[in-house]
Amino acid sequence: MSAVIFAQFGNQYDLNIRGRMVGDNNSDASFYTAGISKNIFKFPLKKGKKGVISIGIDYDYAHVNFKADNEVLEKIENLHNIGLNINYFRKLSAKWSLIGRLNPQLNSNFTDGIKGDDFYLNAFGILNYTRSKDSRLSFGLAYSNTLGYPAPIPVVSYWKRFNEKWEMGLGFPRTSVTRTLSLKSKLVGYAELQGYNGNISENIPNPNSQSNIEAERVSYRDIITGIEYRYQIKKFELRVNGGYTVNRNFELQDSNNETAYEFNMENNLNFGVGLGFNF
Template sequence: MKKVSIFLMLVMVSWVYGQEMDDVYIQSEFLPSSNVTDIYRLQAGADIPMINTTTEKFTVGGKLQNTTLSYIDEDVPFETGEIETFNSFSLRFTYQRNLRNDWSIYAMQESQISSNFRDDNIASDDLFFNAMLTLSKYNGRDNSVLTFGAAYDIKYGLYYPIPVITYARRLNDNWAYKVGVPDSRVKYTLAENHDFEGFATLSGFTGNINDEVEVYKEDYSGTLRQTSVLLGLGYNVHLWEKLTATAQGGYTAYNRMQIQDYSNNEIYDFDMSNSFYFNVGVKYTFTNKTNDREVY
């Protein structure tokens, strides 16, 4: 009953955010797999702009995510009932500031609870901390932005920090691109309210298994981690000035899911094959007065 109460509270919080804030999104993601499990993810998030000037921006927000896995039982040699549904919610702070000589800094800190919630209590292992710190340099000669830094975020399904290095450039009114890690994109604007976007990006999820799961008749505690490298094409339509609907489809160039212990050692590898990928969503974007040199 306590788990149901927590989930309902999160849904209500997400709804309040959607009603009161100017930066809110909801998206649905589906990764079908022919050999192990289908993965369905529903995510909603929002950010409250507390400060938004031409010099700096500070936001407070969060997100709610449900991940459901539909296993093909004959391909998983143990009972999967305890690791079929994971829920997560978070509280996030971001800060962006323009510096001298066309430099800017961006920082993010997020506290997140992600778990299968098989136990009635929230355990300490259900709590994760995400962070990002980047520096960006704008070049007016070729209308480009170079960004570098580092990120640690369980949304990638990894237990270690990754580098953030991107180079974005606006070629003309129709074409723009961004190349780097963990995200590369190229965008073609077909008309004022329509654009197509090719992408290669890192995705995934992490959830704590807060009750023991039996693998090969032995009980284990740990986390479920899933990581994908997505290649695809998206279509964006701007319904109003700040409201955008998106549809994406593609294929996973890399797909891995493991149960790991708390020392990040592999307990079981699901040996997932690559699969198709589908994503639809809608987002209302708040005007960022600080980022007046956005090129992508």
């Protein structure tokens, strides 16, 4: 599923490649995901006095391995997310700045081509208050299917650097503590909310044969806790992480976004890797 888009509220690398695996642990399904993000270009408005606009693209793929041998579920084993990022940053004063993003996406299994219901529009607006070079408060609103909630949610983050070794980012949907090990490496402990909402190209019968409600959408969300190791060399960064997923929810929804069928999802270990490049 898509990575949370609020890590520092932007993509600090020109190219990001990522992957993640979550096992089943007696759950009804396991997940294997991969994604790539690419910054295309950015340009200042009136030499930066009116802000900076940047454009990027995202693609995420998820393979769902269902434990049950069910022909109906085979249609939603492969889920795709294709998006365009339009980012805006403007410094309002010495201490205040604004970040905004529009993120039109196509989210679907695409078994019947592209349809209107595959289109999702995500957005967020964030105000940053920089108290000092070691302290920043960020808050705003987001509407994003990558969090698994098709509704506006609050976003808040308080970042603090205590010294050369320790810093903290306390907030929602992500909280983290970072320990700088050397000039090239860091260790990060984190907890974050992730998720996915997507259309099912061809409505499928309810896996529960006793129900006649058809499923039209896929919804997934979880909370990931873990530790990430980061190693940076000039314009390249390697990220390796492992952790534990909690509060997992995976369901099929009807046309009213109501639960048509809910899978049994147990908490489980997860592992991920990421690469960042600047050109």
